[in-house]
Amino acid sequence: MATIGLDKLFYSKITEDEDGNETYATPASLAKAMTAELSVELAEATLYADDGAAEVVKEFQSGTLTLGVDDIGAAAASDLTGAVIDQNGVIISASEDGGAPVAIGFRAKKANGKYRYFWLYKVKFGIPATNLTTKGESIEFSTPTIEGTVLRRNKVDGQGKHPWKAEVTEGDAGVSASTITNWYQEVYEPSYAAAAAASLDGEG
Numbered sequence: 001m002a003t004i005g006l007d008k009l010f011y012s013k014i015t016e017d018e019d020g021n022e023t024y025a026t027p028a029s030l031a032k033a034m035t036a037e038l039s040v041e042l043a044e045a046t047l048y049a050d051d052g053a054a055e056v057v058k059e060f061q062s063g064t065l066t067l068g069v070d071d072i073g074a075a076a077a078s079d080l081t082g083a084v085i086d087q088n089g090v091i092i093s094a095s096e097d098g099g100a101p102v103a104i105g106f107r108a109k110k111a112n113g114k115y116r117y118f119w120l121y122k123v124k125f126g127i128p129a130t131n132l133t134t135k136g137e138s139i140e141f142s143t144p145t146i147e148g149t150v151l152r153r154n155k156v157d158g159q160g161k162h163p164w165k166a167e168v169t170e171g172d173a174g175v176s177a178s179t180i181t182n183w184y185q186e187v188y189e190p191s192y193a194a195a196a197a198a199s200l201d202g203e204g
Contacts, residue, residue, distance in 0.1 A: 006033045006034075006035070006036050006106045006107060006108045006109075007032070007033055007106070007109075008105075008106060009030045009069065009104070009106045010027040010028060010030055010105040010106070010184050011028060011079070011103065011104055012024045012026070012103040012104075012105070012187045013100070013102055014100065014101050014103060016154070019154075022121070022122065022153050022154060022155045024103055024186065026185075026186065027105060027184050027185070027186065027187065030069070030080075030104070031067075031069035031070060031073065032069060032070040033106055034070060035067070035068040036066070036067050036108070037066040038064070038150070039063060039064045040060065040150075041063060060152060062149055062150060063120075063164070064149060064150065065104065065120060065148045065150050067145065067147075068144075068145050069146065070144075072144055072146065077091055078091065079100075080099045080102060080125040080146070080148075081093065081125055082099040082100070083099075099124065099125050100124075101124045102123060102125070103119060103120060103123070104119070104148070105117070105119045105183065106118055107183075114171050115169070115180075116167065116168070116169045117168050117169070117170070117180065117183050118167050119167075119183075119187055120150050120165055121153040121163055121187070122150070122151040122153045122164065123148040123149065123150050123151070124148055124149050124151065125147065125148035126146070126148065150165075157189075157190040158191065158192040159192060163190060166190065168180070168188075
């Protein structure tokens, strides 16, 4: 996936039960996003029958999300990277730190002016990269870059699968206005009830 311009970057903290099933907190604004680059790694397996390749199966294995943002606040940095905010409000990063996975939501504007909305269900971030350069007697603070590993979630959806991404484009057929309006109210949960009901009706 090429680098895309985006906005409305949100994250949601994750808690897991004893079986590893995720529950998502109310999404919070992460930063003013500028760019995102998502690369995906697939695991490929070939099934053979009658001395030939009968089917090639490609499954999501993991991905890498690189975000360019204008600034990462102290609370968000702590939530994403495991850094600690001390009593003076200073962010302390230690070698032992490791942030807990979070869900990441954002939207990207298409050429026709419509937006495509995303939720990545489980992303584990590292320490943001920050570059400082001197210019005359001043110091320039370049845009922070934060990179995370995209994982599939443990909790299965209505079809018994482990989703890693939700994606929708406003204005597309079958997309309700409420889906777009509520996109950042909570992490989107797949819903197959209507499709299942329609399928059953068709069989009758």
